[in-house]
């Protein structure tokens with residue numbers, strides 16, 4: 393059964409039903425919080441993936457900021473297209489490692505469900521609003537969405553996902569919160585790992601955003617190819633693209649470079665992970681949980697990826713033009729929170745009722761669920777002026 397994980401030297405990877413002994417097995421899931429009868433045509437991980445795709449929170453991702461707010465251009469990534477790219481990269485990796493593709497897809501598609509409007513700026517603002525009341529963190533919120541906030545089923549709140557899917561969604565968790573999460577929080581207290589599927593989804597997220605943010609950043613004009621030539625990972629693949637296609641430039645050069653970067657990262661990850669799996673030889677998911685992290689880049693690639701990440705942080709995410717929009721976004725979230733906290737009667741009915749039970753957390757849940765443009769529309773409904781004057785599209789009505 394043991395199979396070396398294929399790197400480029402192993403030749404083309406063929407898809408097949410092969411399942412490694414270290415893969416999560418839907419037939420041996422730790423189960424759902426509320427027991428349900430098996431589905432006739434789908435296993436439990438496939439069913440989780442389908443529940444996520446059908447959820448309201450998933451559709452909202454289409455109008456939530458990744459880096460660029462929604463109205464800045466039709467071609468920039470949103471949380472939705474980001475999540476789909478993560479799932480695509482994660483599935484490719486999972487297939488090569490003999491992992492469960494459905495679980496890796498479910499975790500990838502759900503990993504950002506808890507994101508606020510306006511990306512990290514929205515989260516930071518909401519966290520500041522909730523200081524002293526448990527704070528706000530988007531990753532924990534993703535779990536909250538699938539465990540409690542989706543209301544679709546007669547027998548339970550949330551999506552009632554399998555333990556393994558929920559475990560994969562919760563990437564990090566402070567000890568105090570982990571203690572309140574029972575079995576799900578245990579690994580943070582014991583220093584254990586999640587499934588390899590969860591580990592793959594986590595690094596596929598990093599591969600996806602580093603690369604699509606290069607693409608989006610160049611499209612926006614806020615960063616340039618000349619700047620990126622200082623970054624090892626970009627420079628070596630831009631050089632290779634130009635060597636293969638002399639005279640190539642513009643969007644084609646960007647794409648030929650980014651696709652090579654993604655491939656390089658994925659192949660490196662498969663090789664390093666293959667080495668670690670061979671060394672640890674985990675015979676089961678339980679052995680994976682007890683081992684050190686097995687899905688990883690080589691040290692050289694980790695450094696290259698880090699260099700790119702630092703570049704994006706300083707030159708793109710902290711670019712004054714991005715910062716100015718994000719300052720306004722923080723203000724939108726703060727204005728909404730203060731208005732609802734001051735008078736919960738301004739909340740729509742069902743959310744008003746939740747405040748009586750949950751206090752400010754119900755307001756945080758309501759705001760976190762908003763799309764960018766719905767948040768702006770809510771400002772208008774409350775008679776509050778959008779900070780910095782009208783935003784393009786702020787009169788849109790999407791009924792979310």
Ligand code: MG
Pocket residue numbers: 474478503504597601
């Ligand atoms: Mg993400």
